[in-house]
Amino acid sequence: xxxxxxxxxxxxxxxGAFAQEKGMKCLGVGVSYGIKSHANKIAIDAKAQYNxxxxxxxxxxxxxxxxxDACHVINPNLNLQYLIPIGDSEKFFVYPTAxxxxxxxxxxxxxxxTMFNFQGGAGAEYHFSEKIKFFAExxxxxxxxxxxxxxxxxxxxxxxxxx
Numbered sequence: 001x002x003x004x005x006x007x008x009x010x011x012x013x014x015x016g017a018f019a020q021e022k023g024m025k026c027l028g029v030g031v032s033y034g035i036k037s038h039a040n041k042i043a044i045d046a047k048a049q050y051n052x053x054x055x056x057x058x059x060x061x062x063x064x065x066x067x068x069d070a071c072h073v074i075n076p077n078l079n080l081q082y083l084i085p086i087g088d089s090e091k092f093f094v095y096p097t098a099x100x101x102x103x104x105x106x107x108x109x110x111x112x113x114t115m116f117n118f119q120g121g122a123g124a125e126y127h128f129s130e131k132i133k134f135f136a137e138x139x140x141x142x143x144x145x146x147x148x149x150x151x152x153x154x155x156x157x158x159x160x161x162x163x
Contacts, residue, residue, distance in 0.1 A: 020083055020093070024051040028135065030158020032063055036150075041065045041073070045156055055083045061099070063154075070108040073150075075141075077101030077119060091127045096120075103143045103150055117143035117150065131162045 025048075032043040043063040051057045058080055065073035079099030086092045098120045105113045121139030128134060137156040144151070 020051050020054055020057070020090075022051055022053050024162055025049065026133070026160045026162045028133075028158050028160025030135070030156050032154050032156040034065065034141075034152050034154045036152040041068055043073075043075070043154075045158060047158070047160060049081075049160070055085075057081050057083065059097070059099070061101075067108075072106050074104045074106070075101060075117070077117070079119070081123070092124070093127075094122065094124045096122050097137065097139060103141075105148065105150070113145060113148040115143045115145035115148065115150075117141050119154075121154075123156075125160075132159060133162070134159050 028047040028049070030045040030047070032045045034041040034043065043065045046062045048060045049057050050059075058078070061077045061079055063073075063075040063077075065075070077099045078101065079097050081095045081097045083093045083095045086094060099118075101117045101119065103115050103117045107113075119139045119141040121137060123135055123137035123139075125133050125135040135156075135158055137154075139154050139156075140152070141154055142151045143149070
């Protein structure tokens with residue numbers, strides 16, 4: 001009877017764990033807010049993630065900043081993240097993130113400025129279920145070419161689905 005109770009307890013405990021595993025894929029959407037001294041910009045954010053190992057993943061992130069102040073911005077990025085579990089349940093993770101991308105600013109006078117950007121920051125995610133997670137990130141992004149310069153902190157929140 002003790003063995004049966006021990007097995008039942010282990011099964012119940014393991015149902016709460018949503019560990020990351022090598023090869024897991026995830027798609028997500030969110031909202032980002034770029035904080036800049038002369039303009040605050042809200043972006044629509046889409047993500048695709050792939051776990052290279054159990055705790056190391058690659059992420060493709062695409063931000064679209066709708067037209068504001070005579071300019072809209074498209075910003076695809078490739079990031080690397082290292083997941084650090086918090087607690088024993090493996091439902092909550094924090095992670096540092098670093099990446100590179102391209103920032104393209106389109107102005108109303110048909111002028112376009114395209115530049116490489118670098119970014120780094122940190123994030124946290126909570127696995128609500130085995131397939132759904134919520135995330136929040138704070139990153140700092142830097143891009144400069146000639147007179148054009150984008151250097152700002154960006155705050156993001158959203159949800160993602162594992163498949």
